[in-house]
Amino acid sequence: MFPTRLDSPLAPDIARAMMDGFNRHYQLFRTESARAKHRFETADWHGQQRAQRERIEFYDLRVKECSKRLEREFKAGEQSMDVWQQIKLHYIGLLVNHHQPELAETFFNSVTTKILHHSYFHNDFIFVRPAVSTEYIENLVSSVRPNYRPSYLCYYPTQDDVQAQLVRMVQDFDLRVPFEDLERDALRVMEVMRRQLGEVKLRANFQVQVLSNLFFRNKGCYIIGKLINGFYEHGFALPVLHGPNGKLRIDAALFGEDDLLRLFSFARAYFMVDMEIPSAYVQFLCSMMPRKPRNELYNALGLAKQGKTLFYRDFLHHLQHSTDKFRIAAGIKGMVMLVFDLPSYPYVFKVIKDHFPHQKDTTRAQVEGKYQLVKLHDRVGRMADTLDYSEVAFPRARFSDELIAELQQFAPSQIEISDRDGDGQTEVIIQHLYIERRMIPLNMFLQEAFDAGGADPANTSPAALRAREQITRAVIDYGYAIKDMVAANIFPGDMLWKNFGITRNSKVVFYDYDEIEYLTDCHFRKVPEPRNEEEEMSGEIWYRVGPHDVFPETFAPFLLGNPLVREVFLQYHANLLDPVFWQTQKERIAAGYVHDVFPYEREKRFINKV
Numbered sequence: 001m002f003p004t005r006l007d008s009p010l011a012p013d014i015a016r017a018m019m020d021g022f023n024r025h026y027q028l029f030r031t032e033s034a035r036a037k038h039r040f041e042t043a044d045w046h047g048q049q050r051a052q053r054e055r056i057e058f059y060d061l062r063v064k065e066c067s068k069r070l071e072r073e074f075k076a077g078e079q080s081m082d083v084w085q086q087i088k089l090h091y092i093g094l095l096v097n098h099h100q101p102e103l104a105e106t107f108f109n110s111v112t113t114k115i116l117h118h119s120y121f122h123n124d125f126i127f128v129r130p131a132v133s134t135e136y137i138e139n140l141v142s143s144v145r146p147n148y149r150p151s152y153l154c155y156y157p158t159q160d161d162v163q164a165q166l167v168r169m170v171q172d173f174d175l176r177v178p179f180e181d182l183e184r185d186a187l188r189v190m191e192v193m194r195r196q197l198g199e200v201k202l203r204a205n206f207q208v209q210v211l212s213n214l215f216f217r218n219k220g221c222y223i224i225g226k227l228i229n230g231f232y233e234h235g236f237a238l239p240v241l242h243g244p245n246g247k248l249r250i251d252a253a254l255f256g257e258d259d260l261l262r263l264f265s266f267a268r269a270y271f272m273v274d275m276e277i278p279s280a281y282v283q284f285l286c287s288m289m290p291r292k293p294r295n296e297l298y299n300a301l302g303l304a305k306q307g308k309t310l311f312y313r314d315f316l317h318h319l320q321h322s323t324d325k326f327r328i329a330a331g332i333k334g335m336v337m338l339v340f341d342l343p344s345y346p347y348v349f350k351v352i353k354d355h356f357p358h359q360k361d362t363t364r365a366q367v368e369g370k371y372q373l374v375k376l377h378d379r380v381g382r383m384a385d386t387l388d389y390s391e392v393a394f395p396r397a398r399f400s401d402e403l404i405a406e407l408q409q410f411a412p413s414q415i416e417i418s419d420r421d422g423d424g425q426t427e428v429i430i431q432h433l434y435i436e437r438r439m440i441p442l443n444m445f446l447q448e449a450f451d452a453g454g455a456d457p458a459n460t461s462p463a464a465l466r467a468r469e470q471i472t473r474a475v476i477d478y479g480y481a482i483k484d485m486v487a488a489n490i491f492p493g494d495m496l497w498k499n500f501g502i503t504r505n506s507k508v509v510f511y512d513y514d515e516i517e518y519l520t521d522c523h524f525r526k527v528p529e530p531r532n533e534e535e536e537m538s539g540e541i542w543y544r545v546g547p548h549d550v551f552p553e554t555f556a557p558f559l560l561g562n563p564l565v566r567e568v569f570l571q572y573h574a575n576l577l578d579p580v581f582w583q584t585q586k587e588r589i590a591a592g593y594v595h596d597v598f599p600y601e602r603e604k605r606f607i608n609k610v
């Protein structure tokens, strides 16, 4: 029941304390993001990577801090439900003119769910649905805030001054490092723009809109905007990099949704952007990539908790509007993870099993540690991001019996089947699970192509030729996926095809993290020469293997059974079977070298075009 009187003297103070907690969090988050510009200007790449990692942990720290304060100052856990309802109403009042109301609502949920029993996790007490709209929030210039910038800026070039306007646009970002030749870069961008627009007239509304703050990640900085002409909008991103002479250059002009999706992929680290109104950024990005879910855009901007909240809302909505059943995921079952999915929904759900077979010498805590490592690390477009949730309740009626039996057999400590809320609905409550994008497991992808005759040189049917091309592309990209991870100091551990997936954009991405190691922690060794015939003929490993020893030559028998796969792999990636390659990469990283990661095709780089 909605309280008719807000008569609790404590409720406004608790709401205020909660809001102070959020404001402090966002201020720190923003300051760290804003510093990315200076780190970019001074080429402090280690600092940039460290900040990207550390910022992820800010949220939980602030939530803990705030819930402790509420307990200490207000004995929050002892307050009646009537008071809690009033707290929510006061909090809504504080959101009226707030610039990040959606994030502040999520913060409220995080703190409140630490204090209240889960039976109160509904809309009367927490923000199951948003209460305050994020539409049309703007940064208005006023006498009090004369320096405020709107979320995006507009430029209106004419036929004759496009280049000059582009130069001005870049200069307005006020990067404190000179460009090598900004006029040249603007001309290059203009050429790509012209091709994008085609042979059309410039209409009255011709304009360039750009988000008013830069996007930073690793060694790159990105200008994000769109070109508008008549009824058409063309989203773009301009990566700015340090050239070899220390001066800046625009490295490429990325136009079109596919390139943008690649840049904002779930398999990459989060951007650092100084945003006063994050929802305005998300709205702008949504208009450039309408197929990308908003939760993934919030994630990409480093606002992972908001991403998680939106994901969960979308998921509940999908459950309400679908009837299919959760089932064991297609592919080879994991030894460590029990994986299931809902056919109509493009994600998989992963639960750590209670026991592992003897070849998996690990523990639940270690597996969780590896997933956390990936979360904090630069995923370089090759490792899927995961969202982890605790105590998730699913309707029992939506689970296949086979899946329930599997969960009961392999992860009994992780599930409870009960009518927890007493509402007559039996639920499957899972203690802890990871959710990630569903991909086509690479072993299945290759098998389908083999079945279509792709690996049979005698088969020249169109389907077989198509399949052959698919196999070739996948094997080449698989090798590059490993090399990208290597460049980011990650050794995947288990490199079997089944541990990689193919995304919508046909990119190969890794998803099995339980054996992941830092490259710099591994010893890459050559298999020793056998000392006698007995050793030579032995089917077993006869040499001593230390815990971090890796023998790259031994990868081949597991990976290269198929002759076509073998041929392609050896043509492009034979060095992956050579310990010297791995050792050299390890030494470069240990010496402090930070590799470039290009979230776009190399052919798009201007230096490869001239």
Ligand SMILES: Nc1ncnc2c1ncn2[C@@H]1O[C@H](COP(=O)(O)OP(=O)(O)OP(=O)(O)O)[C@@H](O)[C@H]1O
Binding pocket: 329, 330, 331, 332, 333, 334, 335, 336, 337, 338, 339, 348, 384, 436, 437, 438, 439, 440, 441, 494, 498, 499, 501, 511, 512, 513, 514
């Ligand atoms: N993101 C995903 N998309 C599609 N299928 C997936 C995904 N993640 C896992 N799977 C499926 O679930 C299986 C097991 O997943 P995963 O490799 O993460 O488990 P694991 O226990 O760590 O495996 P392993 O036994 O190799 O250590 C995969 O082989 C694949 O078939």
